[in-house]
Amino acid sequence: MIEDHSVKSDRPTKMSARNVNVFYGQKQAISGVSIDVDMDNVVAFIGPSGCGKSTFLRTLNRMNDTIPGARVEGQITLDGTDIYTPDMDVVQLRARVGMVFQKPNPFPKSIYENVAYGPRIHGLVDGKADLDAIVEQSLRRAGLWDEVKDRLNESGTALSGGQQQRLCIARAIAVDPEVILMDEPCSALDPIATAKIEELIHELRGRYAIVIVTHNMQQAARVSQHTAFFHLGQLVEYGVTSEIFTNPREVRTKDYITGRYG
Ligand SMILES: Nc1ncnc2c1ncn2[C@@H]1O[C@H](COP(=O)(O)OP(=O)(O)OP(=O)(O)O)[C@@H](O)[C@H]1O
Ligand SMILES: [Mg+2]
Numbered sequence: 001m002i003e004d005h006s007v008k009s010d011r012p013t014k015m016s017a018r019n020v021n022v023f024y025g026q027k028q029a030i031s032g033v034s035i036d037v038d039m040d041n042v043v044a045f046i047g048p049s050g051c052g053k054s055t056f057l058r059t060l061n062r063m064n065d066t067i068p069g070a071r072v073e074g075q076i077t078l079d080g081t082d083i084y085t086p087d088m089d090v091v092q093l094r095a096r097v098g099m100v101f102q103k104p105n106p107f108p109k110s111i112y113e114n115v116a117y118g119p120r121i122h123g124l125v126d127g128k129a130d131l132d133a134i135v136e137q138s139l140r141r142a143g144l145w146d147e148v149k150d151r152l153n154e155s156g157t158a159l160s161g162g163q164q165q166r167l168c169i170a171r172a173i174a175v176d177p178e179v180i181l182m183d184e185p186c187s188a189l190d191p192i193a194t195a196k197i198e199e200l201i202h203e204l205r206g207r208y209a210i211v212i213v214t215h216n217m218q219q220a221a222r223v224s225q226h227t228a229f230f231h232l233g234q235l236v237e238y239g240v241t242s243e244i245f246t247n248p249r250e251v252r253t254k255d256y257i258t259g260r261y262g
Helices: 053-059 089-095 111-121 126-140 160-175 189-202 217-223 241-246 251-257
Strands: 013-024 027-038 042-047 070-078 096-100 179-183 208-213 225-231 234-240
Touching: 013 053, 027 053, 027 160, 027 208, 042 053, 042 217, 053 179, 053 208, 089 096, 096 160, 111 126, 111 160, 126 160, 160 189, 189 208, 189 217, 208 217, 217 241, 225 241, 225 251, 234 241, 234 251, 241 251
Parallel strands: 027 234, 042 208, 042 225, 096 179, 179 208
Antiparallel strands: 013 027, 013 070, 225 234
């Protein structure tokens, strides 16, 4: 019997990709990927190194625009609107679809300024008290407030790696995004800092659509409800996380999750 692994949600699709191809010059890195992401379910992207997880993730907020020679075909929508139309405001798009990278990259500015910068440049702030409130709320949501509230004027780069990563999450949250993309956000962190980020992902679920790339199978199983397995630039299988890990449909998925390659 063929099991139904299809992903379902009560809420409408937030982002949708249809038949997406990505090229670096002549080289094709992503082939024909179609996927839907909703607000209710954290999506994990898994697959061996070089299979195109980061490349595809970057198409979701047009970060690939910044890579010379990168070209995207197909359609990607946010709330039904094509994000690749020429009149799309890419700065605005990246506020709506925020990104957290593998290596924490706080600005060389104070903790406060790291969080305040985005809301200020996006004109989301009505005076100092409002900005203070946004900074506090973002740091609280990122689970960092209690650790930094007495030293908001210290440099963001002086925090520990795990704190820096939560600061980067606070920075992404501060501009009131709808989607948060995380590319191996814990790979530079120790197990305690990793647990904090995972806990945070649980808390943020439902408020934002979340996509996380991870090489850690246990992490994918812990934090996601839906999992997408990529291999050689293709989306091989997309389904409910528990099904993907216990009862994959595709041999390639099974081989990967059982450690046969990767
Ligand atoms: N900036 C770039 N220019 C040219 N080729 C690139 C670029 N970035 C990625 N590629 C190529 O695209 C393919 C997919 O790379 P990508 O970084 O998306 O893989 P990944 O699944 O994220 O791997 P990893 O797990 O190691 O991070 C690889 O063959 C890689 O060499
Ligand atoms: Mg990558």
